[in-house]
Amino acid sequence: MSSRYTILPRLVEILAETEGCAPHELDYSLQEYIETDALVTLAAADHTDWQLTFQVPDHTVEIRGSGEILVDDTRYEQPEEVKNQTS
Template sequence: MKLDSVEFTTRVIECLADADGLEPTELDYNLHDYIDPDVLRKLGEMERGTWEITFQVSDHQVTINQDGGIIIDGAKYN
């Protein structure tokens, strides 16, 4: 599944904000301080294969996969 990298990055930020009970603009950190946006872009551009990446953002553990699944601290976000 090919993912739009800007839309996907925005979804990750929205999910992180939701996990913190905040609006995305209220987060006191930037996603790019924790993971290179090019990594998300390159993964999102992959049309074949299976992948999953887990990384820390602030005090959260974030896992994303090729299907656009986002898991934060064990909770799945749609």
Template sequence: MRGAKEQTYRYESVYIIIKKQTLPEQIIGKIAAEENVEPENLELQLQRYVSTDAIQDLANHRNDAWRLQFETPNHVVEITGNGTVLIDGQ
């Protein structure tokens, strides 16, 4: 192939990292949404009202036939084994 030019292609890799939120992070996110603030601006320490380690242990449990309800000063939080997080029933 006379006169043919060599073509070089440059590909850039794009990596997308999707971090799955822990159940305690989901709870904080839902409470923050209820209060119309960003989660990092929420003035609530979840650990003061429930063991976040216990919540995560429940979330990691093979059996999803469980339900946990607890209260914070302004909300009633209910979580279930299928991943549902309800704040004040919603």
């Protein structure tokens, strides 16, 4: 995955969009529900054959090694510039 692509800001943006609020208005922190350092390490791995599922308030989150993020089965793909760099 590109060093310019960070999973955490994208995930927070997606969760905020799902909640209909700004990222700083979320009622929780990701660190309360997942070890964020481990997620960053996993997302930076060379292999893409993995997926991670966890819960945050009112939502199920699934992150795949392909860069896809799913929140309650709604799929969010990785940004196009990242796809082009990892192809």
